[in-house]
Amino acid sequence: MKDVSALIQENGAVQDRSIYWDRDIYELEQERIFARSWLFLTHESQIPLAGDFITTRMGEDEVIVSRHTDGSLQAYINSCPHRGNQVCYAEMGNTKSFTCAYHGWAFGTDGKLITVPLEHETYYDNIDKARFGLQQVAQIESYRGLVFATFDPTAPPLMSFLGDMAWYMDAFMDVPGGTELLGPPMKSILDCNWKVPVENFIGDGYHVGWAHAAALDAINRLQGLGGAETNPLMSMQGNAGYNPDGTGIQVSTLGGHGMGIIWETAAALHVNPAYGEWLAYRTETIRAERGEWAAKLYNGHWDASIFPNCSFLYGTNTFKHWQPAGPRSIEVFTWTLVEKEMPEELKQYLAMMNMMTFGTAGMLETDDGENMEGCTGSNRGWMTRQGKVYAGMGQVNEGPHPELPGIVSEGIVAETSYRGFYRAWADMMSGKSWEEMSRGASRRSIKEVA
Amino acid sequence: MSAAIAKINAVNSEPLIEREQLPQELMYSVERHLIREARILDEERIRYWYENFLTEDIMYSMPTPVSRYRREKGKPLPGTNPGSGAYMDNYELLGMRIARLETGLVWMEDPQNAIRRFLTNIDAEYAEDGSGDVIAYCNFMVYRNRRQRDETVTYGHKVDRLRQVDGKWRCSQRTIHMDQRVILDKNVTFFL
Numbered sequence: 001m002k003d004v005s006a007l008i009q010e011n012g013a014v015q016d017r018s019i020y021w022d023r024d025i026y027e028l029e030q031e032r033i034f035a036r037s038w039l040f041l042t043h044e045s046q047i048p049l050a051g052d053f054i055t056t057r058m059g060e061d062e063v064i065v066s067r068h069t070d071g072s073l074q075a076y077i078n079s080c081p082h083r084g085n086q087v088c089y090a091e092m093g094n095t096k097s098f099t100c101a102y103h104g105w106a107f108g109t110d111g112k113l114i115t116v117p118l119e120h121e122t123y124y125d126n127i128d129k130a131r132f133g134l135q136q137v138a139q140i141e142s143y144r145g146l147v148f149a150t151f152d153p154t155a156p157p158l159m160s161f162l163g164d165m166a167w168y169m170d171a172f173m174d175v176p177g178g179t180e181l182l183g184p185p186m187k188s189i190l191d192c193n194w195k196v197p198v199e200n201f202i203g204d205g206y207h208v209g210w211a212h213a214a215a216l217d218a219i220n221r222l223q224g225l226g227g228a229e230t231n232p233l234m235s236m237q238g239n240a241g242y243n244p245d246g247t248g249i250q251v252s253t254l255g256g257h258g259m260g261i262i263w264e265t266a267a268a269l270h271v272n273p274a275y276g277e278w279l280a281y282r283t284e285t286i287r288a289e290r291g292e293w294a295a296k297l298y299n300g301h302w303d304a305s306i307f308p309n310c311s312f313l314y315g316t317n318t319f320k321h322w323q324p325a326g327p328r329s330i331e332v333f334t335w336t337l338v339e340k341e342m343p344e345e346l347k348q349y350l351a352m353m354n355m356m357t358f359g360t361a362g363m364l365e366t367d368d369g370e371n372m373e374g375c376t377g378s379n380r381g382w383m384t385r386q387g388k389v390y391a392g393m394g395q396v397n398e399g400p401h402p403e404l405p406g407i408v409s410e411g412i413v414a415e416t417s418y419r420g421f422y423r424a425w426a427d428m429m430s431g432k433s434w435e436e437m438s439r440g441a442s443r444r445s446i447k448e449v450a
Numbered sequence: 451m452s453a454a455i456a457k458i459n460a461v462n463s464e465p466l467i468e469r470e471q472l473p474q475e476l477m478y479s480v481e482r483h484l485i486r487e488a489r490i491l492d493e494e495r496i497r498y499w500y501e502n503f504l505t506e507d508i509m510y511s512m513p514t515p516v517s518r519y520r521r522e523k524g525k526p527l528p529g530t531n532p533g534s535g536a537y538m539d540n541y542e543l544l545g546m547r548i549a550r551l552e553t554g555l556v557w558m559e560d561p562q563n564a565i566r567r568f569l570t571n572i573d574a575e576y577a578e579d580g581s582g583d584v585i586a587y588c589n590f591m592v593y594r595n596r597r598q599r600d601e602t603v604t605y606g607h608k609v610d611r612l613r614q615v616d617g618k619w620r621c622s623q624r625t626i627h628m629d630q631r632v633i634l635d636k637n638v639t640f641f642l
Contacts, residue, residue, distance in 0.1 A: 052528035188633035214555035
């Protein structure tokens with residue numbers, strides 16, 4: 001394997017192409033990133049009642065996430081400790097227990113072994129059932145309804161891991177009544193490396209006008225959303241215009257999270273005025289309680305990724321989990337993120353628009369999927385993957401911001417948060433301890449900044 | 451101690467409702483209509499399809515199937531899962547997808563993909579409401595070949611509600627059921 005410390009260079013701007021292709025690098029990612037990081041599982045709204053469960057993956061490990069009878073959230077590996085068979089094949093439901101189809105061992109919704117068929121006759125009651133529960137995650141926590149878990153008992157608490165990313169996300173997660181994910185999730189396979197969609201969502205304002213030229217044109221013409229003069233998203237179409245300073249920011253926060261935000265455009269892709277009206281209604285409360293920055297963030301359109309493999313677009317309201325399935329394949333889960341207190345018709349409308357734009361046949365999703373596969377597949381060539389790729393845009397106008405946390409660059413078309421992601425990736429791949437990576441530094445209250 | 455096994459009636463035990471059969475000539479016209487529609491789509495005459503094969507009140511959907519245990523069949527899903535789908539389109543949204551394709555700026559479709567639709571097991575019966583509309587069922591196979599070596603085959607079935615408009619069939623409701631929980635192709639950006 002190549003020298004891990006040389007894979008990322010120039011402060012995160014240069015990536016060795018082998019990181020998108022090589023099996024041994026991928027395996028090291030499983031060990032050093034996926035077995036250690038906090039990983040997204042689900043939203044509490046998906047499993048509200050005792051016995052509710054979903055199945056998902058942490059890295060390539062199959063896990064069950066459930067609401068136990070005591071109301072607690074639980075997550076454990078979906079594999080029987082007897083002979084290893086997967087114990088649950090349904091993707092969601094409500095149950096009292098999970099029974100292995102091989103020999104009938106049954107586990108409670110806390111993962112504990114409760115029934116061993118013929119226990120008396122075969123084990124002569126000499127089996128320590130406490131020893132053979134489903135393997136638990138080391139820690140499970142939620143951030144405003146989003147549930148995460150880690151296999152690493154030494155990982156810092158979730159809020160430290162999210163750090164300033166949560167400070168930013170509070171703008172739309174910390175709303176009266178909270179948020180929910182609408183499903184069932186659409187699921188599809190993309191033959192790309194898992195990092196490619198993460199970097200796209202974390203900070204690729206550059207591709208919007210070009211890759212999505214056709215969709216922006218069609219939406220704009222048929223929905224009458226206003227031309228480039230009035231709608232900043234539309235001004236990007238075909239790279240006809242460039243978003244100058246002041247129209248948005250890109251941010252990289254400690255820990256490799258990041259986002260790009262275009263101000264005043266949360267509702268820019270929507271012709272239905274109900275969404276804009278809701279935002280205006282909510283903004284009054286947010287401004288009064290949490291100040292001008294929170295209100296500004298709440299009304300922006302965001303593309304974002306939470307390290308390592310979870311992304312969302314706020315405003316388009318899509319929420320994505322990119323699950324690695326080998327170095328050159330991922331399984332994509334897609335939900336719609338809404339506020340709980342929104343009227344039902346508005347939720348339905350937002351879900352429909354999310355499916356239309358970023359679902360499995362979404363008009364923008366399919367532009368991206370094609371590029372993500374192309375960025376991965378070309379590295380098949382041995383000579384090709386001896387080379388490097390470049391994310392150097394925006395280095396001259398990024399830095400600390402007088403008011404906002406993280407490294408901030410002016411304008412959404414930059415690659416600031418690409419670099420932050422790859423610096424964090426390199427840190428974790430080097431095998432540094434959490435202390436050495438100094439996670440969990442600044443996390444200011446949004447009020448302090450306002 | 452042996453674990454008690456809770457038994458359920460697993461297979462489909464709902465009674466089959468025998469509806470009035472279509473006269474042979476009508477059945478033939480439904481079959482030919484569906485087959486002709488597949489050819490029009492294979493030939494990428496999407497605007498023609500949009501204007502001649504659909505009614506303006508169409509609901510064109512591809513619901514997300516959920517993989518659950520049989521014992522929970524018919525029960526509501528847990529949590530906030532009101533339903534989703536790769537397509538949940540009305541006439542206007544379908545029109546937007548087509549306008550996008552017509553721009554010539556969809557890089558994924560250039561060079562052109564080869565898409566071939568195969569329809570089989572066509573069955574049809576009158577709609578329950580006595581409107582004269584016909585419910586048509588068929589299985590499909592879609593072959594897609596693109597980018598030299600990118601090849602997928604997708605299977606499923608669709609249920610249409612067909613309406614006679616000026617002596618020709620038009621679809622006023624189409625529900626496409628993919629036989630894949632996880633779409634194994636990267637997307638499903640083809641009309642069926």
